[in-house]
Structures are given as structure tokens and as C-alpha cells.
Amino acid sequence: MPTLLIQNCSVLVVPETGECRVDESQDILITDGKIASITPTVPQAPADDLETLDATGLLAVPGLINAHTHSPMVMMRGAAEDLSIDNWFNQKIWPMEMNLTPERVRVGARLACAEMLLAGVTTFVDHYFHAEQIAQVAIELGIRANLAPTFFTSTGPESREAAFEAARQIRALGNNRVTASLGPHAPYTVSEEDLRRTAEVAQSENFRIHLHAAETQDQTTSSQSQHGATPIQILHRTGILESGALIAHACGLVNEDLPLLAEYADRTTIATCPKVYLKLAMGPTTPIKQLQSANVPVAIGTDGAAVHNTLDLWESLRLTALTQKHQEQDAEWMSLSQTLRLATRNGAQASHQNTGTLTPGRQADITLVDLSSPHNQPLHNPLAALVYSIRPTDVVHVVVDGEVVVHDRTLTTADLTEILTQANGVAHTLVDLTKPGAVQRYAP
Ligand SMILES: [Zn+2]
Incomplete structure (x- = not known):
């Protein structure tokens, strides 16, 4: 070079x-x-x-690090607006995801990587289906990526094992910019048995795990009544925390979760995506102050553009500073330096890369x-x-x-006009709601 x-x-x-x-x-x-x-x-x-x-x-x-996203969801930008979290998932996103194909995911990932690079994002930490397509796109455009092939329990053990296999194949590409993690969706969509199996594979094959957990306080309350445990306690008892996890959101943390996260603070990162919490009216944002006092690092993500509308990490870091000051009612909290550290150094921890400074x-x-x-x-x-x-x-x-x-x-690595033409050529197929069914049902 x-x-x-x-x-x-x-x-x-x-x-x-x-x-x-x-x-x-x-x-x-x-x-x-x-x-x-x-x-x-x-x-x-x-x-x-x-x-x-x-x-x-x-x-x-x-280079900025987008610590949690679902890059191909740029194809649904603006197609699910003014909805509650339940309706966003059940009426729009999960029915729309019946339309996913490897080719459509590839086209979406190209648009997403172009948007991120042009906005100064040099690494994205992704969680999605057909991740092998996203890996090819990251290599083509030259962006750094950590990709977690995603699965739900509802699609059976074959899809779980196929997701693990996709992670192995991404690793086998041997590209130093593209790495893989394991990507169970969340404790409310993946059974404890499947989480245990994920932890087993992660530990024996040296993968990290990237998933959603404790997205809202409602999810935590419902997990306590259904399983007698908070989502974080489930991650603890299934070995996910021990394996090393990037946990998206964690807005619904309760006091008893903090010692569990602190025990594995050396291998845990939380990704906060505040625009999503504001837009879906999800309640309090990620309690960064408490996490920081437990030495658990927090990084910043956009989440998917189907809700965030952009993959603009500048916007996400700005909203992180604003929502943190507002939530803590402390204008001196989440200073300029703290905010910039979250989007750079802590992002490098989330993506397990020697970057960030x-x-x-x-x-x-x-x-x-x-x-x-x-x-x-x-x-x-x-x-x-x-x-x-x-x-x-x-x-x-x-x-x-x-x-x-x-x-x-x-x-310098691709033609933006071609990327836009290609994306606009297939965008309608992804938001089509005529196909019956949904990939999942939101009922945490
Ligand atoms: Zn997400």
C-alpha cells in the first residue's frame, strides 16, 4: 500500500x-x-x-464510528412515519422485510455505505440479514465494517445456524476492514436456548455478540413478568455477557442490571441511538451516567434509517448530548469532549478495532x-x-x-449516480405490503 x-x-x-x-x-x-x-x-x-x-x-x-445500524434499511427511509413502536414493527417494518432478497440488501447497503462515507463515517457496526452481501459492499466501497448476521428463534434452528455460518464466511474473506459478530435479534425474539447456543459458538470460535436488549422500560417489565428476569439478567444467565456483547439501546435498565454489566465491563459496550427514542416516543434514553459510573463504555449509533431517516452520525452525537443534558437536567453533563469521545474512541471499542483516535x-x-x-x-x-x-x-x-x-x-471507489439509480430502481419492491405475513411479531 x-x-x-x-x-x-x-x-x-x-x-x-x-x-x-x-x-x-x-x-x-x-x-x-x-x-x-x-x-x-x-x-x-x-x-x-x-x-x-x-x-x-x-x-x-x-473517522466516526456508527456503533449500531441496519444499513440496508435505508431502502425504507420515510416509509414508516408517525407510528407507535408496535405499529412501526407490526404494520410496516416486519411485513416489509418479507421482501428482502440478497440483491435488494446489496443495493441498500451500497446506498448506506455511500451515505456514511460522504458524511465522514469510516466504520459501521451492522446487524442485518444477508450480511454476506453487506460484506461485499463494504469491501467494494472501502468502508470498515463489523457485521452481525441476524436471526430470530421463530424462523427455526436452521436460520440460527445459517446466521452463524454467514459470520464464519465473512471472517473467512480475510479482509482486514470487514469483521463479523454473531447477531441474535433480542431477548424478546430469541429464546434462552438459542442465546445459550450463541454464547457457546461465540466462546468456542472467538466471536463477539451484537444484539438489542432492554430497548424500553416496558420490555424490562414484561420480561420480569414473563421470565422472572430482566433482559440483562437473561443475557447474564445465558452466557451472552460473558462472551462479550455490544448491546443496542439499554434504555430500560434497572438498578439490579448494573452490577451484571459492571462484572463484564471489559467486554461490553452499549450503543445509544437517541433519535429513535425521541421519534418512537420510547421513554427515557440510555442512562449513560449510570453506565459510566459502572465503567461500562457507551458508543453512538444511528440505528436503521427506517426510523432514523439518516445515517448521519453527527446528528446522532448532537442528539446524544442534548438528550443526555435534558434527561439528567444537568447542562454540564455530556460535555463536548465526552460526546466526541463516545463517537470515536468508544466506537472503536464497540467495533473491536484499533481506530478511534x-x-x-x-x-x-x-x-x-x-x-x-x-x-x-x-x-x-x-x-x-x-x-x-x-x-x-x-x-x-x-x-x-x-x-x-x-x-x-x-x-473514489464507486459511482454515486449509479448507486442512486440502482436504489431508486428497486426501492418500491422493499416497501410493498401486498405480500401476506411478517418476518416477526412485536409483542415483547
Ligand atoms: Zn437496531
Whole structure:
């Protein structure tokens, strides 16, 4: 892989604790896909064998990490609006998912990866069906991905085993940007027997697990009355927590869940997706303050665009800061630095990647943004711009694994017009509700 030199940019430094800062006038040297050095800019002609990227006037931030999504659901963007969570699932999404085919999933994943890269997302942590198609798309577009092939208990042990096999096949691709996890849907759609089997496979084959749990307080109450245990207690007694899990949402946590999560804090990450909680009126958001006091890291996701409408992680991190301040009634909580850490460093933990900060030795996943537009000026505080005023269109260049995959706001790996034409050509087939049945019924 050629060596790349990003010249004359500012660099966002995200420390493990404490305040983020911006270092001005830096050069980032990348070799073998990793950051080799970050040094003050020296005005000199670089060596002939260096590829260079002039980043004068731009700010380099760690590539954003979308810690929980269902990428192909961009195909249902805007097709299920103003609905309760029950009706969203039962009247729209799960009947629509009867229409999934490998080809339609591939087309949706291409649109999703294009949207994410152009908005500065360099890694997405995905949970969906036909994940082998999504793997091919991630490789094609050059984005980093951790993919969890999804299953429900209602579709039988064959679909469970097929999902495990899909994870093995993704791993067997041997691509360093694409990794796999196991993807049971949630404790309310997957039996304890199947969760135990998932934990067994995860531990014997060294996979992590990505699933939804405790999405709402109602789910927790109903789990307690049906199973005598909270969703987190079920993950504990089935070995899921011990295996290492990325848990989406966890808005319905109760006090007795925290010690269980704390016991496995070294291998657990929670993904919060606040726009979804607001839009589906799901009640309180993820209790990040309590999780943090139990040392459980929290990262930020969009969830699927069938509810979130975008895969814009800037929007998600902004809503994380706002909803956290509101929920805690504490304007000093979820500071700029805390919010940026969730979307970068903690995202790297969620995706099990050596990314998330611009530090020598880390994989070179870098988003270069231009903060000169009116909505960011005057720039008293670049951290405030990154959390509260930036737009995805301020992203200029994106580097993944040392490769420039977005140059001057244009994908270098695929043709966006073709991606849009293809997506619009099949979008109607995915939202068609004439087929009887549904892939699942929401009744937690
Ligand atoms: Zn989800």
C-alpha cells in the first residue's frame, strides 16, 4: 500500500479522559494503513514515492464510528412515519422485510455505505440479514465494517445456524476492514436456548455478540413478568455477557442490571441511538451516567434509517448530548469532549478495532472537515462546531485504512449516480405490503 502524507491540517486530539484539543498545522504520515507519525508541518517537497493530500484549512478528526445500524434499511427511509413502536414493527417494518432478497440488501447497503462515507463515517457496526452481501459492499466501497448476521428463534434452528455460518464466511474473506459478530435479534425474539447456543459458538470460535436488549422500560417489565428476569439478567444467565456483547439501546435498565454489566465491563459496550427514542416516543434514553459510573463504555449509533431517516452520525452525537443534558437536567453533563469521545474512541471499542483516535500505531481512519461555512463561523470553539453545528456536507476527504475513499466530497471507489439509480430502481419492491405475513411479531 503506498504511503500517504496528509499535509498542513489541524488535528483533533481525543484523550482517554479529560478535554479534547485541536493541534494546528500538522502533517499526518500514513504507512501500511496505519498512522506512522503526526508532526508539525514542515514546508518542504515530499519524497517522490509519497502520495500527498493537501489539507490546508481542514480539521482532521478520527473517522466516526456508527456503533449500531441496519444499513440496508435505508431502502425504507420515510416509509414508516408517525407510528407507535408496535405499529412501526407490526404494520410496516416486519411485513416489509418479507421482501428482502440478497440483491435488494446489496443495493441498500451500497446506498448506506455511500451515505456514511460522504458524511465522514469510516466504520459501521451492522446487524442485518444477508450480511454476506453487506460484506461485499463494504469491501467494494472501502468502508470498515463489523457485521452481525441476524436471526430470530421463530424462523427455526436452521436460520440460527445459517446466521452463524454467514459470520464464519465473512471472517473467512480475510479482509482486514470487514469483521463479523454473531447477531441474535433480542431477548424478546430469541429464546434462552438459542442465546445459550450463541454464547457457546461465540466462546468456542472467538466471536463477539451484537444484539438489542432492554430497548424500553416496558420490555424490562414484561420480561420480569414473563421470565422472572430482566433482559440483562437473561443475557447474564445465558452466557451472552460473558462472551462479550455490544448491546443496542439499554434504555430500560434497572438498578439490579448494573452490577451484571459492571462484572463484564471489559467486554461490553452499549450503543445509544437517541433519535429513535425521541421519534418512537420510547421513554427515557440510555442512562449513560449510570453506565459510566459502572465503567461500562457507551458508543453512538444511528440505528436503521427506517426510523432514523439518516445515517448521519453527527446528528446522532448532537442528539446524544442534548438528550443526555435534558434527561439528567444537568447542562454540564455530556460535555463536548465526552460526546466526541463516545463517537470515536468508544466506537472503536464497540467495533473491536484499533481506530478511534489519531495516534501513531492506530489504523488510519480519518475524516477531514471544512469548518469555514457560515453555520460554523466565527469559529470560537471547533469542538462546539463538531457537536452542535457541523453538517455532513462539511466533510471534504475521508481516509479508511490509509486509502482515500472520499476525495473532495466524491466517492473514489464507486459511482454515486449509479448507486442512486440502482436504489431508486428497486426501492418500491422493499416497501410493498401486498405480500401476506411478517418476518416477526412485536409483542415483547
Ligand atoms: Zn437496531
